[in-house]
Amino acid sequence: xQMPKPDPAVLAAKDRVRERLEEVLPxxxxxxxxxEARVYECDALTAYKCPPMLxxxxxxxxxxxxxxxxxxxxxxxxxxRGSGTSLAxxxxxxxxxxxxGVARMNRVLETDYDNRFIRVQSGRTxxxxxxxxxxxGFFYAPDPSSQLACAIAGNVAMNSGGAHCLxxxxxxxxxxxxxxxxxxxxxxxxxxxxxxxxGLDLLGVVCGSEGxxxxxxxxxxxxxxxxxxxxxxxxxFDTNEAAGACVADIIRAGVxxxxxxxxxxxxxxxxxAFAGAGYPMCExxxxxxxxxxxxxxxxxxxxxxxxxxxxxPVELREAKDADEAGRIWLGRKxxxxxxxxxxxxxxxxxxxxxSALPEVLRRIGEMSDQFGLKVANVFHAGDGNMHPLIxxxxxxxxxxxxxxxxxxEILKLCVEVGGCLTGEHGVGVEKRDLMGVQYAxxxxxxxxxxxxxxxxxxxxxPAKVFPLDVSGARRTASAPADAAA
Amino acid sequence: MTPGSEAELAELVAAARGPLxxxxxxxxxxxxxxxxxxxxxxxxxxxxxxxxxxxxVAAGTPLAEVEAALxxxxxxxxxxxxDHRSLLGTVGDPTIGGVIAANISGPRRIQVGxxxxxxxxxxxxxxxxxxxxxxxRVMKNVTGYDLVKLLSGSWGTLGVLTEVALKxxxxxxxEGSVVLHGLTPExxxxxxxxxxxxxxxxxxxxxxxxxxxxxxxTLIRIEGFGDQVTYRTGRIHALLAGFGEAHVEMETRxxxxxxxxxxxxxxxxxxxxxxxxxxxxxxxxAGRMDARGLVFDWGGGLIWALVPSGTDVRAxxxxxxxxxxxxxxxxxxxxxxxxxxxxxxxxxxxxxxIRARFDPKGLxxxxxxxxxx
Numbered sequence: 001x002q003m004p005k006p007d008p009a010v011l012a013a014k015d016r017v018r019e020r021l022e023e024v025l026p027x028x029x030x031x032x033x034x035x036e037a038r039v040y041e042c043d044a045l046t047a048y049k050c051p052p053m054l055x056x057x058x059x060x061x062x063x064x065x066x067x068x069x070x071x072x073x074x075x076x077x078x079x080x081r082g083s084g085t086s087l088a089x090x091x092x093x094x095x096x097x098x099x100x101g102v103a104r105m106n107r108v109l110e111t112d113y114d115n116r117f118i119r120v121q122s123g124r125t126x127x128x129x130x131x132x133x134x135x136x137g138f139f140y141a142p143d144p145s146s147q148l149a150c151a152i153a154g155n156v157a158m159n160s161g162g163a164h165c166l167x168x169x170x171x172x173x174x175x176x177x178x179x180x181x182x183x184x185x186x187x188x189x190x191x192x193x194x195x196x197x198x199g200l201d202l203l204g205v206v207c208g209s210e211g212x213x214x215x216x217x218x219x220x221x222x223x224x225x226x227x228x229x230x231x232x233x234x235x236x237f238d239t240n241e242a243a244g245a246c247v248a249d250i251i252r253a254g255v256x257x258x259x260x261x262x263x264x265x266x267x268x269x270x271x272x273a274f275a276g277a278g279y280p281m282c283e284x285x286x287x288x289x290x291x292x293x294x295x296x297x298x299x300x301x302x303x304x305x306x307x308x309x310x311x312x313p314v315e316l317r318e319a320k321d322a323d324e325a326g327r328i329w330l331g332r333k334x335x336x337x338x339x340x341x342x343x344x345x346x347x348x349x350x351x352x353x354x355s356a357l358p359e360v361l362r363r364i365g366e367m368s369d370q371f372g373l374k375v376a377n378v379f380h381a382g383d384g385n386m387h388p389l390i391x392x393x394x395x396x397x398x399x400x401x402x403x404x405x406x407x408x409e410i411l412k413l414c415v416e417v418g419g420c421l422t423g424e425h426g427v428g429v430e431k432r433d434l435m436g437v438q439y440a441x442x443x444x445x446x447x448x449x450x451x452x453x454x455x456x457x458x459x460x461x462p463a464k465v466f467p468l469d470v471s472g473a474r475r476t477a478s479a480p481a482d483a484a485a
Numbered sequence: 486m487t488p489g490s491e492a493e494l495a496e497l498v499a500a501a502r503g504p505l506x507x508x509x510x511x512x513x514x515x516x517x518x519x520x521x522x523x524x525x526x527x528x529x530x531x532x533x534x535x536x537x538x539x540x541x542v543a544a545g546t547p548l549a550e551v552e553a554a555l556x557x558x559x560x561x562x563x564x565x566x567x568d569h570r571s572l573l574g575t576v577g578d579p580t581i582g583g584v585i586a587a588n589i590s591g592p593r594r595i596q597v598g599x600x601x602x603x604x605x606x607x608x609x610x611x612x613x614x615x616x617x618x619x620x621x622r623v624m625k626n627v628t629g630y631d632l633v634k635l636l637s638g639s640w641g642t643l644g645v646l647t648e649v650a651l652k653x654x655x656x657x658x659x660e661g662s663v664v665l666h667g668l669t670p671e672x673x674x675x676x677x678x679x680x681x682x683x684x685x686x687x688x689x690x691x692x693x694x695x696x697x698x699x700x701x702x703t704l705i706r707i708e709g710f711g712d713q714v715t716y717r718t719g720r721i722h723a724l725l726a727g728f729g730e731a732h733v734e735m736e737t738r739x740x741x742x743x744x745x746x747x748x749x750x751x752x753x754x755x756x757x758x759x760x761x762x763x764x765x766x767x768x769x770x771a772g773r774m775d776a777r778g779l780v781f782d783w784g785g786g787l788i789w790a791l792v793p794s795g796t797d798v799r800a801x802x803x804x805x806x807x808x809x810x811x812x813x814x815x816x817x818x819x820x821x822x823x824x825x826x827x828x829x830x831x832x833x834x835x836x837x838x839i840r841a842r843f844d845p846k847g848l849x850x851x852x853x854x855x856x857x858x
Contacts, residue, residue, distance in 0.1 A: 114678040114765050115786075137684075159627045170625060172634065173602045188831045193763035195786055196588065196599055197638060198808025198826040199854055200836045204601060204634025208627050225684045248536030254559065254655035296713050351623040354537040383624040384537070423625035431628070438628055439618070446617045446843070447630040453838035465629060 001048060001429060004463050004475065006096035010076050014053055017074050017098070021056055024066035029104070031055040040081065040099040044146070045089040045430055047400060052079065052093035059104045061179055061187055061217040068215065069185030071098055075476075077459050078183070080211035082154030083125065085146040087347060088428025090158060090210050094463060100215060102153045108132045109218060115193050117176055119220045122153035126160075129221060138223045141168035144424065145336070156216050159208030161424035166382035167258040167291075168224070170424065172207040179218035180206065183455045192220055205450055210426055211461040213454040227291035230258065232328045233301050235308045236282035236315035240264065243284035244357035246311040247381045250288065251354070255303050260382035261287040261332050264361065267339075267376035267389070268331070274338030277331035280315040286381065287332055335378045336389070343374075343391040346403050350414030351423035354384045363413055364388060371406040373399075385423035386414070412437050427465045435467055444470055489526040491608065491616050491647040497522065498645065499614025504851045507641030509545065509583025514573040514812070515640070516819045517850045524582050527647055530554055532622070539605070539622050540653050544582025544646040551581045555653055563654040564600045565591030565741075571751045573813055582646040588638030591745035592689035592706070595681065595783045601637035603652045609636055609644035612844030622650040635839070641850045643843040657708040662689070662737040663721045665703040666730045670694060670768035673703045674785040676728040678764060680705045681784045683724055685717040691744045692781040704740060750778055750791045756814040758798045760788040762807035773801050797822055825854050 010017075018032045031037050032054050042049040053076075058064045071078050081091040081101045093099050105121035111133060112118070118140070120129055126147040129140040143162035144150055150160070156178065161170040168174070177191030190203040197203060206213050237243040247260055263271065263285045272279050279285060286308075290300040305316055319325035331338075339345045352360050361377060368375045379386040388410055392403040411421045411431065415438050421431045435444060444466060451458065451474075458475045468475075488494035498505070504519030511523075524545035532541040535558040542551055548566065555561050566589040569575060583589075585607070590599040597603075606620030619632035636643055665676060673692035680687050689706030696702030705725075707717040718733045725731060734740075743749070750757055755777055762770055764785035771779050771788050778791035792798060795818050799809050808826035811819060828836060836855060841847075 112765075113682055114675075115763050116678075116682060138682075159631065161625050161627075165625065169598060169602065170627075172631065173598050182831070186831050188829070188835075190832070192806045194761045194807035195594065195783060196590075196601075196761055198761065198810065199828050199832070200643075200839060201588070201601060201634045201638050202832065202835060202839075204637070205631055207634075208631045225682055228684050251538060252536050252558075252655070254657065256654070292713070293716060295716065296710075299710060299712060351621075351625045353534065353539065353623060355534055380625070385623075385625040418621070419623050420621050420626040420628045422628050423623070424627055426627050427629060435629060438621075442615050443618050444629070446611065446615075446619070446632060449842040450630055450632070450635070450839060453835055453842060 002468055003094055006094055010096040013074055017076055018054055020070045025063055029057045043084040043086040043091040045087055048089055048092055050093050050095055052097050052099040055099040057101050057104050064181045064215050064217050065185045065187055068181050068183055072184045077462055079461050080215045082151030083149050085150040086428055088426040088430040090426050090428040092429055116223055117193050117220050118223050122216045122219055123151050126150050126155055133223050137225050139226050140221055140223055141174050142171045152219050153216050156207050157211045158426035163259045167256055174222045175207055176222055177220035178216045180214040180216045182214045183460050210465050212451050228293045230289055230291045231297050231319050232287050232289040232325055234317040234328045235286045235313050236280040237284045237313055240284045240361045241358040242311045243286055246308055248354055249307045250304055253307055255300050257288045258291050259289045262379050262381035264377040267335055267378045270338040270342055270376055271331035271335050274341055275331050275334040277327050279331050282314050287328055339389050344394040345389045345391050346407055348388045348407050348410055349422045349425040350411045350419055351385045352414050352417050352419035356417040364410055367409055373406055429464055433467050487523045487526045495610045495614045495616050498610050501848050505848045507645050507850055509580035510577040512570050512575045512577045512579045513587055514575055517853055538653050541622055541650045542581050543648055546581050547578040548581055559656050560653045561656045563597045564603055565593040565745055567591050567745045572747050585637050585649050586641050586646055592741055592782050596688040601634050604633045604637050605652055606650035607633050607636050607646055608648040609646045611644045612846050612848050624652055640853055642840055642854050658710045659714050660708040661714045661718045661733055661735040663705040663718050664732055664734050665728055668701050668703050670771060674764055674767055676725050677784040680721050685721055689741055690784040694779050747780055747789045749780055755791045756794050757812045758790045758809055759812050760809045770802055774798055
């Protein structure tokens with residue numbers, strides 16, 4: 001993986017930049033000691049590391065604006081960081097960059113149940129947004145699996161999803177407005193407590209722009225009242241085809257479950273060994289969850305079970321109470337931990353049309369044999385968002401590279417069948433060099449044109465999303481040649 | 486000009502020197518000068534997978550054709566796009582591309598989202614004649630920037646849509662509404678907030694201060710399976726016991742179509758404005774407009790106002806959180822007041838910058854969303 005070579009002029013200006021930043025921030029908010037800065041050398045994509053030149057931890061929109069204005073004047077690249085949980089390397093620094101962490105900006109600014117929104121500073125964690133309103137019966141719907149740690153800033157940057165987005169949508173469908181600072185320090189407001197844009201939907205393009213258009217400091221989020229109840233049902237099948245067909249039939253029948261999770265045999269076996277949830281040993285397992293009152297749940301589950309029976313299930317298990325519901329979810333929720341105990345693993349995130357599910361799983365199986373690396377599949381089946389976990393041994397020379405090569409082939413397959421490279425994790429650096437598989441140069445040009453307008457000097461998170469050779473001319477006319485990280 | 490393919494459309498745009506009026510069905514009443522560039526030649530369903538809730542369709546396909554194809558599989562466009570024809574006195578067939586380009590959503594927007602939330606992918610031709618693709622046909626996609634959202638609601642100013650991919654949803658078994666009578670706008674908005682803040686998944690909340698017969702009428706809609714609708718309307722009825730006389734009506738589809746299309750203002754002279762605001766601000770804002778007629782949708786978050794011709798509603802509203810769009814007016818009023826709410830300078834600069842990048846020759850719907858450069 002290539003990253004741009006650090007700009008010597010920026011590195012030489014480190015002391016001056018630090019002094020200027022210390023003039024606008026509290027002393028403890030500027031981190032320049034190389035040992036302390038190492039905390040920010042990577043995010044959750046730990047295979048790649050590079051300590052930043054400096055890190056700053058502003059506490060307000062005004063401080064963020066002051067930081068960006070200085071960095072803009074000094075020509076210093078800025079890498080925004082939420083909680084650093086990106087699996088795509090979205091917050092990976094370069095040696096000449098300033099990490100701008102929003103972690104100190106974690107306050108709730110306004111809670112409005114009559115109008116069903118909450119306004120928070122962007123460093124607040126996803127789960128603590130729900131935490132702020134759940135005593136009153138409300139919740140914030142997008143629920144990425146890192147929700148305990150991940151920040152709203154990162155959710156907005158990556159347009160994060162979660163297990164329940166089949167019903168509730170992803171971040172962009174639940175984001176009403178942002179306060180955002182542009183690279184030159186200008187503060188703008190997009191959206192608010194009202195719905196829809198009065199002009200161009202700039203909020204829509206900011207969400208998912210991976211910190212390349214501005215630094216979001218505050219967000220207005222839609223909150224919903226919690227359903228009266230929720231209950232899962234577990235189904236086991238002998239073939240992936242049967243499970244895939246069952247998913248399509250449930251969706252067609254007009255029942256809209258809140259989640260449909262899919263696990264294949266390698267994943268079932270690992271989860272079972274790790275968590276002992278009592279899963280049946282079969283080729284494919286579905287967990288389908290519905291919401292409503294007790295009677296509504298029973299009626300929906302009955303419809304779902306009727307459909308499932310047409311696909312010759314080897315197991316149908318309805319949760320009778322909260323304890324059984326918990327056990328049905330236990331294995332699924334511990335899937336990543338289970339994998340981590342067996343091996344190092346790489347988690348992919350491609351999306352495919354639901355109809356292509358059996359074919360894609362079959363071809364991943366074939367590739368697994370070719371590469372000699374095991375794959376476990378666990379994913380959100382209702383919306384086609386796959387999470388193949390490729391198992392490898394990081395201590396064995398060459399295995400990481402082999403794993404990355406295998407991963408790239410899976411993602412190419414996702415695009416080939418009509419899907420995409422990433423459903424909810426983002427491009428970052430991880431999928432950056434595959435962008436050409438999904439988009440023609442002219443398609444990428446149109447996306448980069450948006451960055452040209454928001455950040456003409458390409459200083460915000462510049463080495464992400466777009467392949468370096470594609471973005472090279474823009475990143476800086478006088479940029480040093482790109483070098484291997 | 487009515488190109489028959491995306492390639493032909495791209496050639497026409499590349500060769501164009503003068504302003505173009507980008508047109509789907511021409512039913513949304515756009516005040517745009519220039520040679521008409523119609524998408525009517527780009528028509529037909531490219532792909533429809535009911536089991537994946539996915540529809541890919543050429544932009545010029547008539548909306549009626551799309552809705553018929555979906556209905557045949559028991560599905561629909563969830564965002565309930567309004568039909569502008571009666572309100573504006575326009576004729577023609579609305580197209581799916583026009584719906585997305587204008588981000589047209591109806592009452593269900595408060596529950597499920599806007600047209601833009603169901604747009605999964607687009608193909609469009611930019612102002613240089615380049616055909617561009619963004620998004621795809623899958624429900625979760627964060628690969629690169631979301632130009633799908635940017636194009637949705639851009640009213641043809643950034644590019645000519647040639648194809649859209651949409652997420653669709655099943656049509657629920659039935660629907661019904663809790664109807665309240667005689668509420669003031671303040672009480673109606675409070676009642677709707679109570680219902681929308683309940684676990685019962687309200688899919689429409691509207692208030693007509695002078696409904697059919699002239700008395701105030703507030704409707705709160707529930708959709709779902711039969712027993713579910715009975716249960717939920719019953720619970721909401723009970724929840725709103727403190728708001729006076731109310732009853733549950735089944736089969737309120739016609740009422741909601743009327744709300745969606747602002748039927749109350751059809752055939753009545755005057756300008757029509759559409760104001761998006763924080764719901765609880767709605768009664769106060771509505772009171773400032775000297776309106777002859779009002780409809781509150783989206784629990785108050787959308788105000789339709791009928792005002793005397795030439796009224797500058799934005800001046801009456803002053804600064805507020807939201808925006809006011811002039812939907813129906815004489816050309817001179819439109820020219821004087823502008824269709825869209827002016828944006829603060831830094832945002833307007835971004836908008837202008839994006840427009841200059843996507844349409845450097847200034848061909849598309851010049852002057853529509855902001856004064857021509």
